Amino acid sequence: MREAVIDTNVLVYDTFEDSVYHESASKLLDDLDRWLVPLISIYEYVWLLKGLSISLIDAKEKLLEYTTCEKFRIVKEDLEDIRWAISILEEENLSLARFNDKVILSIAFHRGVPLATYDIKLRKQAIKLELPVIPELPQST
Numbered sequence: 001m002r003e004a005v006i007d008t009n010v011l012v013y014d015t016f017e018d019s020v021y022h023e024s025a026s027k028l029l030d031d032l033d034r035w036l037v038p039l040i041s042i043y044e045y046v047w048l049l050k051g052l053s054i055s056l057i058d059a060k061e062k063l064l065e066y067t068t069c070e071k072f073r074i075v076k077e078d079l080e081d082i083r084w085a086i087s088i089l090e091e092e093n094l095s096l097a098r099f100n101d102k103v104i105l106s107i108a109f110h111r112g113v114p115l116a117t118y119d120i121k122l123r124k125q126a127i128k129l130e131l132p133v134i135p136e137l138p139q140s141t
Contacts, residue, residue, distance in 0.1 A: 003034035004134055005075065005108035007117035008044040015062055021118050028116055028135050036075045038107050040100050081106040
């Protein structure tokens with residue numbers, strides 16, 4: 001079974017057809033058998049929709065489209081993920097602004113599941129932990 005932990009930006013790129021990675025994100029979600037979506041990614045996704053002044057009706061429709069899909073599985077972060085994330089922030093002397101990313105990374109790392117993200121910093125962190133990252137991105141020249 002092909003599964004991955006889904007970062008918020010995959011949902012965002014899939015949602016907006018005019019986004020740079022829309023086709024890639026849609027194909028990625030189509031190709032996976034199971035989407036492991038961290039609860040924190042759902043919160044980030046809703047906050048982004050709010051920030052873009054997306055109506056409640058449209059946001060509800062999109063959330064239902066994702067959450068009722070047979071591939072969708074919500075993943076709740078646990079105490080280990082929270083402790084790990086905050087300790088990594090401390091070790092790397094990073095801002096609390098990176099906390100959500102570290103929680104998402106922890107979920108993938110501790111479950112041994114690939115991470116699906118377009119976030120370059122998060123991708124680098126995952127690779128440093130020898131965690132598979134999808135999709136492949138074009139190399140910049």
